[in-house]
Structure formats: C-alpha cells, structure tokens
Amino acid sequence: MSVLAIALNPTIDVSSEVARVEPTRKMRTYNERRQAGGGGVNVARVIAELGGRPDLLILAGGATGAMLQDALRVLPVELHLVPISGSTRIAFMVHEEQTGLEYRFVPKGPEVSQRDITSALKIVEEFKGDFVVASGSLPKGASEDTYAQMAGAAARNGAKFVLDCPGPILRKVTGHAPIFLVKPSIGELEILVGRRLDEKGLGEAASALVQNADADYVAVTMGREGALLAGRHGTLRVSSKHVVVQSAVGAGDSFVGALTWFLMQGRSVEEAFRFGVAAGAAAAMTPGTELCRRDDVFAIYQDTEAARYVAPGRKA
Template sequence: MTILAVALNPTIDISSEVQHVQPTHKMRTSLQERHAGGGGVNVARVIAKLGGRPELLILSGGATGALLEEILADLPITLRTVHVGGSTRIAFMVYERDTGQEYRFVPEGADITADEVEKAMAAVAKFRGDYIVASGSLPRGAPDDTYARMSDIAAANGVRFVLDTSGAPLRATLEKGQVFLVKPSLGELETLAGRKLDEAGLRDEAMKLVREGRSQYVAVTLGREGAILAGPNGVLRVPAIHVPVKSAVGAGDSFVGALVWLLSNGGTMEEAFRFGVAAGAAAAMTPGTELCHRDDIFAIYEGRAAYDTEA
C-alpha cells in the first residue's frame, strides 16, 4: 500500500545543547544536529524508518528549500516538490543541560500565493494510493479550508484521509466530514469543544465527532496520560508508556506515522493505535529532532522494553 504525506509548511530543524540559557550573553552550543522537519516530513521519515517508502509532498523555496530537498534526497522517500517564491523556514531547538528543559523556536514561515496552493492541490489529485496524511500547520496565505479541499480530493479518489493539524484548519476540515482519522491533542480537542474536558468529557467529545460523521476515528494524544481512540466500536483507552524522556519533539508525528504504517501493512485499527502509542514513546527517548528508532518502537510495542505502563 502507498502513503502520501503532505507538508505544506516544512522546516529545516536544527537542534543543539547548551549548559545554561541566559539573556544577553553569548551561549556556546554543542552537539548540533540538522534534520528535515515539519509535520508531514516527520511522518514520512517515521514511515521510512519502519521500512516503508512513502511519497512526500512539500512546498520548497529559496536556498533553504534547496537544502531541505538535499537532506530528503538521502532518505527512502519519493519526493513531490512544489517550488514556491518564499524561503523554507528554519526552526531551532535548544536543550538546557542544567535543567533538562528544551526551548523550541518555530517561525511561521513565508507567505504562499493562491497559484502555489493550486499546484499543491493538483499534486494531491494525482496521487493514487491508500492514505493521504496531512500533518502540520498551514503556511501564511493558505486558506483555512486547504486541508478540507484535500480531504474532498482524497474521498473522490477513494483514498483515506488522515489529519493532524490545529485551529481553524482543523475545524474547517472536520466540517467537511471526509476524514478517516483525526489526531487532536487534548488542548486541540478542548478548543474544538469550547471548554475544558475531564476524562468523561474527553470521551464524549471524541465520540461526538464520530457520531456526527466528522471523522471515522478520533485519536487523542494525552502526553503522560496516554491516549484514547474513539471509533465505531466505542472508546479505547491506552495508558502512558513511561520511558526516559530526552525530547518531546516529533512524538505526535511519530504516533501518526507509525499508526498509518501498520494500517497500511494489514494491522487492525486497535493494533495500529497501540503501535502509534509505542512510537510516540520511542520518539521521546531520542534527543532533539532525531525522532523514533525502529527497534525501540517494536521493543515497546511487543513488551520487550523494561518500562512500566500505568492506567
């Protein structure tokens, strides 16, 4: 089965470490790493780590866009590129050794034009496969209904549409009712609901999206509290998997990438959901923007890792 990951607002992610973060003073960093990043890019990277060969649609521009394409060229990913006038953004993550805290600086990115949006739509329309995963923020200039239009294209072509975004683009796409699976965080689901949610409210709101036909499945990631899956058969609650945490970067993308990869390889939705939870935990074990390791995912999923789970 084939998967198309969509990254309309990709980044070059640069991570490093510093002993102590302080204002004004020059801080000497070490252990600098550079990766291709952004929601859809990370999803594709995870699928590739698991042995798949996903397709990846990116918007790329300027000298930084050329660097992004160069980095991606070394990965087992089939790249579909729409070149744009603005430059691809660069994001920074700094880990402070004194406190174990990480600081993330993510620019919003350049504006894109209506013509560039239409080129991306045309690229999506050409895809003939099984899953389209639209993940990450929209660049400036892209209308709120951009992902909603992609979900319509996917439905017309018989492709399952998976969504991981926030804010107005999330709401606009769910109003279309063409989503196979949506992955909001607790905060994003609370924004949709317009209120704070306790455990019962969380389950009710997730199932409400399913009952109203907005998404066939709703996977809500809860960080240290685990995750829930709402679908036609009700709600499944999976506890957190406690691992030594080095970075939270890419945990949600790892969850989505691993879940869709297992589905595409014949796994059931429950199996894929649990596999996604394992991938999110595995991502937390790696520093910076490294994402998850394949062996860690399978060790956690199969219960071979020496980490405790809690309800």
C-alpha cells in the first residue's frame, strides 16, 4: 500500500537546551538539533522510520526551503515539491533544564499564492495510492477549504483521507468532504463543537461526528491520558503507557504516522489506533524535535492491552 503525506506549511525545527530561561540576558544554549518538521513532514518521517516509503508533498521556498529539501533527501521519501516565493519558516523549541519546561516558538510561515495551492491540489489529484494524510496548519493565502478540496480529490481516486489540523480549519472540512479518520486533540474537538468537554462529553462529541457522517472514525488524543476512538460500533479508549517524558513535540504526528503505517500493513483500525497510541508515548521519550523510534513503538505496543468498543450511550 502507498501513502501521500501533505505538509503545506512545513518547518525547519530547531531545538536546544538552556540552564534557565531569563528575560533580556543572553542565554547560551547547547545540544542544538535541526530537523525537517511540520505536521505532514513528521508523519512521513514516522512512516519512514517504521519501514515505509511515503510520498511527501511540501510547499517550500528560500534558503530555508533548500535546507528543508536537503534534510528530506536523506530519507526514504518520494518528494513532491511546490516551489513558493516566500521562505520556509523556522520553529524554535528550548528546553529549560532547571524546570523541565519547554518553550516553543512557531512562526505562522510564508504567504502562498492560489497558483501554489492549485499546483499542490494537482499533485493530490494525480496520486493513485491508498491513503492521503493532511497534517498541520494552512499557510497564509490558502483558502480555508483547501483540505476539503484535497479530501474530495483523494476520495475520487479511492484513497482514504486522514486529517490532523487546527480546530478552526476542521470546521471547514468536516461535513464538507469525505474523511476516513480525523484526529483532533481535546482542545481542537472543543473548538469544533464550541464547548468544554468532560469525559462523557468527549465520547459523545466524537460519536456525533461519526453519526453525522463527518468522518468514518474520530481519534481524539489526550496526551498522558491516552486516546479515544469513535466509530460506528461505539467508542474505544486506550490508555497511554507512562514513560519518562523528554519532550511533547511530535507526539500527535507520531500517532498519525504510526496509525496510518499500521493500516498499510493490513491491520484493523482498532489495532492501528492502539499502535498509534504507543507511537505517541514513544515520541514523548525522545528529546527535542526527535520523533518516535521503531523499537520503542513496538515494545510499548506489545505491552498495552487491547480494548473493546463501548456501545453508544454506555459508559467507557
């Protein structure tokens, strides 16, 4: 099976450490790392780490765009590039040693033209694979229904569309295009439904999206609390294995990439969901902008118990 990952607003992720974050004073950082990043890029990196060879669509430009391409060329990824006039953004993450806190600085990124988006959409229309995964924010200049257009193009080719994007953008896609699986965080789901959600409300809101045919499956990630999957048979809850957390960066992307890769191996959605939860925990074990490692994912997956669906209306 094949997959196309989409990163319309990729980044060069720079992470480092500092003893203490202080205003005004010059702080000397160390252990600097640079990685190709952004939602769809991270999804492709995870699939490659697990043994796949994904296609990857990126919009990139400027000197930083060239750096991004160089970083991706060393990976087993089939790259589809749409050149843009602006420069690819650089995101910064600083880990404060004294407190263990992370500080993340993520620019909005360059503005793109409608011609750039049309070129990207054409690549999606020409992709004849099994899965299309759109992950991350939309760049400035892209219309809010861009992902909806891509979901429609994927569906016309018989590909299953997986979506992971900020809450406000979800509103422009759910209910407007066929989606196989959507992965909001708790906060993104609350933005989508317009209210705060407790444990019961979380399952009800996710199930409502399935019942309304907004998506075949809704996977809600909850950090250390694991994740919840809503499907036509009810809801499924899997707890996350408690690990020593090094960084929260990339846990959601690791979840999506691992879930998709497991589906590509012919596994069920339920097994792939549990595998994704394991990948999210494995990503938390790595420092900076590193993602999950294959051996860690399989070790955690084998150590987690399978869960059963709870029928709609019953307590999980």
